[in-house]
Amino acid sequence: MNIDKTIKDRKIELLSYFRDRASEALSSIKTLFAETQSDKRARAINENLNQTKSVLITTLLQQAEKEKWDNKEKLECVLMITYCNIVVMIESRNSVRPYEYMDFSRRVGELWDPFCKLCFYYPINNLSLFIPPLFSEVKKKITDEITDYIDNLPLSIEDKQALKTYYAKVWSLVSSGEIQLELDLHFSHNGQKYVVDFKSGFGSNEKGNTNRLLLVATIYHNLDENYKCLLFVRAEENNSYFNTLKNSGIWNAYCGNEAYQKIKEYSGYDLKNWTSTNIDWASDFNTETTAHFTDKNLLQYLLW
Structure with a gap:
């Protein structure tokens, strides 16, 4: 496999390469796990193919560094490698454990999220990733501020302690444990910090997740850094849970083509055009x- 800038146009060659790797791996995997252990076979082949993808991308990035490729050149090569890996992963998984609609629709959604994030890992625009704050850090910072404020009130020691006790009770109502502030993506652009959640679509049992996202966004909005919360949803059609977030005033929520437009606006790359030009699931899968x-x-679930 020759690694250079032309790999972005060598889909047939990449598919063949990944299939050969999958065939080699499956021969070994079938000696380790019986036919009744289809889950373990599927997991093993996915791990093997992802390792193959990582080696290709690592080699490509090393070459890109030597030859000073720009981010657009790197991104388009990585997108093609990733897509071909996904095609063969789905094929291989299907060969050891045929897909049914529930696990397939879920799997397609799981793969869409990291695929979109590639545009932000190799951005055309001038943006940078950042590490999100820990809830424990946020809680300590706010608690210290409130404690200092209470300590400076013209109240008795007993009254101050009572206020602190009530304040601690409020925290206990917010969460019985730690709240996960880490979302799918965190980046800065033009002096603004953004936190992003990617979602394939909204099902009929999303109440808990919707409430979690509202809580997380509320915390971000109350931090000094003035974060903006973005929600990108793959599905064009969504339900009341999506509308709840969209109308919340704390989430900027986009779905379908609108989500792709926003990915282009922030990252600088037209991912929708790339998918329309390069992705053809029915033709790219084996027979x-x-x-x-x-x-x-x-095939109806493969709408990217």
């Missing part, structure tokens, strides 16, 4: 996989 997905009516 066996396409036949299975057609028979089970699964």
Whole structure:
């Protein structure tokens, strides 16, 4: 496999390479796990293919560093490698444990999120990633501020202690444990910090997740750094849970083509155009996989 800038246009070669690697791996995996252990076979082949992808991308980035490629050149190569890896992962998983609609629709959504994030890992625009704050750090900072404020009030020691006790009770109502402030992506652009959550779509049982996202966004909005919260959803059609977040005033929520437009606005790269030009699931899958997905009516879930 020759690694250079042209790899972004060598889809057929990459698919063949990943399939050869998958075939080699499956021969070994089948000696380790019986047919009844299809879950373990599937997990092992995914791990093997992801390792192959990582080696290719690492090699590519090393070459890019030597030759001083720009981010657009790197991104388009990484997108093609990643897409071909996904195609063969789905094929290989389907060969050891045929997909049904529930696990397939979920899997497609899981793969969309990291694929979109590549535009921010190799951005065209001038943006930078940052590490999100820990909830424990945020809680300590706010608690210290409130404690200092109470200590300076013209109250008795007993009254001050009572206020601190009530304040501690409020924290206990917010969460019985630590709140996860880390979302899918965190970046800075033009002096503004953004936190992003990617979602494939909203099902009928999203109440808990919706409430969590509202809580997390509320915390971010009350921090001094003035974060903005973005929600990018793959599905064009969504339900009341999406609308709750969209109308909350604390989430900037976008779905379908609108989400792709925002990815382009912030990262500088037109990912929608890339997917329209390069992705053709039904043709890129091998014959066996396409036949299975057609028979089970699964191709409808592959709308990126």
